[in-house]
Amino acid sequence: xxxxxxxxxxxxxxxxxxxxxxxxxxxxxxxxxxxxxxxxxxxxxxxxxxxxxxxxxxxxxxxxxxxxxxxxxxxxxxxxxxxxxxxxxxxxxxxxxxxxxxxxxxxxxxxxxxxxxxxxxxxxxxxxxxxxxxxxxxxxxxxxx
Numbered sequence: 672x673x674x675x676x677x678x679x680x681x682x683x684x685x686x687x688x689x690x691x692x693x694x695x696x697x698x699x700x701x702x703x704x705x706x707x708x709x710x711x712x713x714x715x716x717x718x719x720x721x722x723x724x725x726x727x728x729x730x731x732x733x734x735x736x737x738x739x740x741x742x743x744x745x746x747x748x749x750x751x752x753x754x755x756x757x758x759x760x761x762x763x764x765x766x767x768x769x770x771x772x773x774x775x776x777x778x779x780x781x782x783x784x785x786x787x788x789x790x791x792x793x794x795x796x797x798x799x800x801x802x803x804x805x806x807x808x809x810x811x812x813x814x815x816x
Contacts, residue, residue, distance in 0.1 A: 724808040731769035757800030
């Protein structure tokens with residue numbers, strides 16, 4: 672059996688998709704095309720294409736004043752946009768205690784993010800991106816019913 676490797680961004684997108692239960696029907700545009708490869712692989716590619724614009728990289732900076740430790744440390748994580756106003760869902764452990772939070776959008780733009788809420792028990796945090804002229808592209812949540 673040949674193993675398939677995906678770029679790190681694909682792994683992040685798929686983890687987000689499966690973690691929040693985002694399972695979508697194939698788009699009408701792709702339904703009529705002849706499938707290449709196995710159906711599972713095509714489904715994975717379709718999920719990646721639909722979710723990529725809503726995913727982002729979260730970069731954090733932590734400053735300490737302790738004389739025996741480094742004054743600045745950094746961290747990274749992933750998140751995804753959940754509404755057109757720019758709210759982002761990420762892990763609490765990624766942003767907890769951060770002095771700065773910068774996110775990299777799908778198009779490569781770096782923007783600062785504001786921490787709105789954090790729950791360390793469920794390891795979930797909500798960030799707010801700055802307003803922009805065009806609406807953000809959010810993930811499309813599935814319906815389990």
